[in-house]
Amino acid sequence: MIHPTIKESLAKSISYDTYKNLVNELADTEGTTGLEQTEALINYTKLNARRMKRWDKTLKISDDNKKKVLEFNHSITWLIITESWCGDAAHVIPVLNKLAELNDNIDLKIVLRDENLELMDMFLTNGGRAIAKLIMIDNESGEVLNTFGPRPSEATTLVNNYKAEHGKLTPEFKEDLQVWYNKNKGQNIIHDAVKLLCDFQPAICV
Numbered sequence: 001m002i003h004p005t006i007k008e009s010l011a012k013s014i015s016y017d018t019y020k021n022l023v024n025e026l027a028d029t030e031g032t033t034g035l036e037q038t039e040a041l042i043n044y045t046k047l048n049a050r051r052m053k054r055w056d057k058t059l060k061i062s063d064d065n066k067k068k069v070l071e072f073n074h075s076i077t078w079l080i081i082t083e084s085w086c087g088d089a090a091h092v093i094p095v096l097n098k099l100a101e102l103n104d105n106i107d108l109k110i111v112l113r114d115e116n117l118e119l120m121d122m123f124l125t126n127g128g129r130a131i132a133k134l135i136m137i138d139n140e141s142g143e144v145l146n147t148f149g150p151r152p153s154e155a156t157t158l159v160n161n162y163k164a165e166h167g168k169l170t171p172e173f174k175e176d177l178q179v180w181y182n183k184n185k186g187q188n189i190i191h192d193a194v195k196l197l198c199d200f201q202p203a204i205c206v
Helices: 004-012 016-028 039-058 063-071 087-101 153-166 171-184 187-200
Strands: 076-082 106-112 133-138 144-148
Touching (some): 004 076, 004 106, 016 039, 016 106, 063 187, 076 087, 087 171, 087 187, 144 187, 153 171, 153 187, 171 187
Antiparallel strands (some): 076 133
C-alpha cells in the first residue's frame, strides 16, 4: 500500500525533460525554484542549467552497467526530491535520468522539496532536508524499496571526512567537490544507482 504522502507527491511530479525546461527557463529569467529567491540561489540555478546540459551530452555508461540496467525487469519509480539551485542535484539527476531512459521499467519522476516538505521529512539525511534524494518505489505494492542521496558514496565520504576535520564545509571545499564530480564523470553515481537495482534483483549482477 502506497503511503498517502508519496501518492500525493507522485501526482504532482514532473518528468526530467519538464524539470530541465523549468531550470533553463528560470536561468533565463533570473529566477530559482524554492521558497528563497536570493541572488546566490539564482546564480546557482544558472550554473546548474549549464551543468545539466553538459551531463546530458557527455555522460558515458559502460556496456556492463547498461546490461545490468536492461536486465532489470521489475516495475519501479525513481522519485527524486530536488531544487534548481542544488549543486549536487545538477550532477546526480542527469545521470539517473540516463540510466532510467535505458529501461521502461524505471519511471523517473521529480518533485520540488519546498513544495513537498511532508515527503522530504519522511526521508531526512542525518536529520536534515538534504537533496537530491531518490526514493525507489515498487509500482505494484507502493512499497519504498530503497533510497539514494543526497550525494554518491565517494562524495559522501569526502564530505563526512572534511566535516569531521573542519567542523563545516567551506566554499573552497565545495569548489573541490565540484572538481571531483567533473573528474569522476558520473561513474560513482552510476555505480550507486545500479547497486540499488542489484540489491533488489541480485541476478542481474551475477
